[in-house]
Every structure is written in C-alpha cells, then in structure tokens.
Amino acid sequence: MTERRPEFVRFAIALAVPLVVLLLLIGRGELITHSGTKWRVRITGYDPRDLVHGHYLRYQLSWLWSDGDDEAERSSRRSRQRPREPDSFFCLNHGSDTRKPPEPRVSLVSRDERSGCQSSFPVEIEERLDRFYIPEGKGAAFERAVRNETCYVVLAVTRTGQVVVEDLLVGDTSWRKAIKD
C-alpha cells in the first residue's frame, strides 16, 4: 500500500479535478448573478418556425439604441442590422426607465470609451445570450408568451464585462410566476 500511495494520491487528485472545476463554474455563476448590475432587454422571436428548439427558447435581443428616441425608431433599427465591429463593446446606460431592473440605452463603443458606461461587455458575448433554458413541457407556453406578450431577459453584467442571463420576464413578472402550464 505504501508503494502504491503516490499513485493513489494522483488518482484522487485526477478524480477531484472535475468537481473543483464544477465548483468554480458555480462560484462564477453566483458571483456574476449577485454582483452584476441587472438590466432588462426586450426579446423577440427571430424565427417563429423554430422558436423553441429542444429545451431552450431561442430569441433575438432587441436593444434600445441610445440614438433611437422612441419605440417606433427602435423597431426600425433591429439589433442584428447594426454591424458589430470586432473588439467593440456594448455600452449600457440608464435612460428614463424607472422599472426594476431598468431597460438600458445601448451604444457600441471602442475599448477606450468604456469608462463612460455603467455596464459594458464585448460584442462577442451577445452570441451566447440568445437562448433561455426552459423546463420540459413548457415550450408551447413560452412560445405563446413571446409571441403575444412583451418579454424581456434580465442580464447581470459584472464590472469586468461578464454576463449571465438571470431571468426571463413576461411583462414585469418572472416566468416562474407568469407561465403556469
């Protein structure tokens, strides 16, 4: 046993590595969720034929651009039509929205211009924010909600530019309360 001890220790360390990494992932998620600034961002279904793909809801973020003054203008400036320059950042700032969490006014800025933002994150992260995991059997209800109601995702954005999708709102209500069937 003494001769085998180093091998046993190596084996134990190898087994522990996945658990440690899982713990770090959970810690990171908790950190972003609790320390990040919360923002709501409106979502729209981008392809009604494939709105619910598997067990997650896919959607498109509909940013309220800072150079668009009203709803109509925002609608005419869909987020995907605005080119994302590499190495640019989403800059999120409070507008006149008094809801909690508020919907930010958004602009695209360079790395050096981030100091003027209340929250910012790299444009590449947007690709990861286009889905929301939903419970099995809730797909149709989510699809109806996104089609018929105004829905938002709640983003938590840290000072270092890390983002997680924290919740999905149907109107002003979390999906857990709004979607019952």
Place this chain on the structure above:
Amino acid sequence: MDLQSKLAGWQRAGLLSAEQAAKIAAFEQESQRHGARPYAFYALGGLGALAVAFGLISLVASNWQEIPPGAKLVLDLLVGVGLVLGTLRAEAAGSRFVREILLLVLFGFVLASIGLVGQIYQLGGEAHDAMLLWSVITFAAMLHLRTGLGAAVWLVALEATWLMNAWSVIDKLGSSKEETILFVALWFVTALLLLLVGGAGPVRVRRPALARTAWQLGAVQVLGMMSIAPQFFYARIDDFYSVSAIAALVVMAVSLLVIARVPALLAAITGREQEPQVVLSVRVLLFYGTVLNLLACLLQHPPMGLVAALSFMVLWGLVGWVAYVSRSYPLFQVATAVLGVRLLGVYVEVLGSLLTSGLGLISGGLLTLGVAWYWRKKTVQMHGAFAAELPAEETGHETGHAAASPPEPASPPSGPQGGAP
C-alpha cells in the same frame, strides 16, 4: 465437443497418453479458474453504467422545475463527491469492476453537471463548448480506466469532442464542399493518429487496454473510410478546390508517417517482430487506401462505376492478403465475405436486359464460386501452416515424429498449390 470428449478421442487415436490427457485437463481447469473473465458480467455492468450516466444527463436536460436551482446544485455536488469517494474506495479495495463502473458513471455525471450549471446560470454556448470542457477536466481521471469497454467509451467521446470542435471552426469557411473535404480529411488523419497512439510504446506499457482499443478504433475507422472512398467514383467531381491540395498533403504526410512506423506498430500491437511480408502487406494496404481516398474524393473525374467496383475489390483483396500473411483467420473470413457481397453488388449494377442479366449472373455466380473455393483452400492452408509452426513441445510430438510427418509450409504459400479443400 467439450475438452473431455476431445481428450478421450485423442487418447483412443493414440495421440495422447492417459497421463498427458490428465495434465491437459488439469491445466485447462486451472486456466479457466484464473484466467477466465466474466465478459457477460463486464458487458452488463458497462451497459448499466452507461444507462446511469445517460439517465443523469436526461434528468438534467428535462430541467425539472419542482426542485429549486440551489438544491439541484447541492444535490449534484453531493452525488459527485459520493462517486469520487466510491471510486477511491473501490481502488483501495482492489475491486477493478466497481472502480471501472464508477469511473464511467463519473464521466457521464460530469457532462450532466456542466449542462446543469449551464442551465441554472443560463450560460448559453454550444454543445461542442461543453464537450470540450468535459473532455479537458476529465482527461486525467479517465486515463485511469483499465478495461477495453471503458477505454472505448472514453476514446469515442474524445474523438467526437475533437471532431465537433474542429467542425465548429471549419464550418465558418462558407463553402459546404470545402468544409466537407477538410472535415473528412481531418477525420481520416484522426483515425490514422489513433493507430499511432495504439502502437506507442509508453501507452502500451502503462495503459494496455487503452492502447489496444485505440488501434482497434483507428483501424476500423481507417478501413471504413477507405471502403467508402471508392463510392465517390460513381459521382462526377467537377471542381478542384484549393483546400483539396492542403487536405491531400496533410493526409499523405500522416499516412506516410504511419507507413514508416508499421514495423514498430505491429511489433507493439502483437508483442513480437513481424515477418517482412506482413509489414509489406500492411504498408501496401495503407498506401493504396490513402491514394484511393485522395483520388476518389479530391480529383476531378467523371462517373466511373467500373473503377469504383474494382478499386473497392482490390482494397479488400489487400485486406485479405494482410489477413493471410498474418494468419488472422477471422479477418480473412471477413475480407472474403466483403468481396463476395461486393460481387453480388456488381450483378445488380449490370442488370439490364434479360440477356445481360443472365450473362452477368452466370459469370458473377461462377466468379463467386471460384472465390469461395479459393477461400476454402486458403483457410485449410492457414490452419495447416499455423499448426506446423507450433513448437514440438506444444504439439506433444517427438521431434523425430514431427520430422516424419508430411512437410507443411513454414510460411503461407503464395500459390493455390499448397492445399486442397
């Protein structure tokens, strides 16, 4: 016929004395007691472990709403700690089977847990990202798998992860044909590299099951892809892409590396130096298969049905040659069966009018009968040659007796005159 009946028959024929028969019976009994492995037990255990792992993944995928996220995470970590402790306990107790099963369950559990964390924190990302993380963080633990089944599960998962991630990069090229060419080339190279891993000395010494499984997995894929390639001769290929040249160069380079390493690979896999004709046959097979792949898939050509059929049959003829010179009876049977089935495919291809159908079936049938006869003849030769190579002490014959028996070829004869059906 069981061993006792055979021993009694050999005694009656004067081949064995009663004392020799008793010794053989005792030896076989002892071998079974110590060497027999409960394969059915292993297979069922492996299946059970896989079922549990997939069940965990499925449970997470259902995103069961009734359990709060925090409770899910705590429960998940507790299961993980339990699996790790259980595996360590099995290792300490020397329980190879339990240890292996728990390792496989842990492997699936980690993927399920990554999915769970991704769901709870809505991390987004793609499946290949999750698989990459999974493969990296479980790599060291899975290196401790000891059985072929465990190694097979792990290697298939690793290869799938590698190919999925490679595809995610290749997919951005824009042209679907170029993407496909690069992807298939990469897959072929991966299979060739598996052969190298399987024959690598350190891997064979430290992880024999992993090495064995790696080369088997590589060999099956290489042979499978070589067999599919000739089918591209049925299609018209009009374009030659710039990536085709790159793909051809990389595939050829890796293939030549494997061909150069064939003697060492065969020695590592079989545990002894192989005869020159075995090395030559494997080298010819690998070279022909690689060139066939490149010609059929990359070069411009019109539809050439005859070339497709012939090139496939030459490929499997070479497989038969490898099997014959290396005395691999099962592979020889497979090669013959594949050739026979391909011949039947040729009949279907030439079916047209009643006249041509009739002529095709008659000539094809005669050809198949000829192949069957030749196969039977070579099979008997192989058995004879194999028996003749056993040392006198293994056959139980006196040296003088062996010398007095009819001469058998020391190596497989090259012509059909060496035996009879």
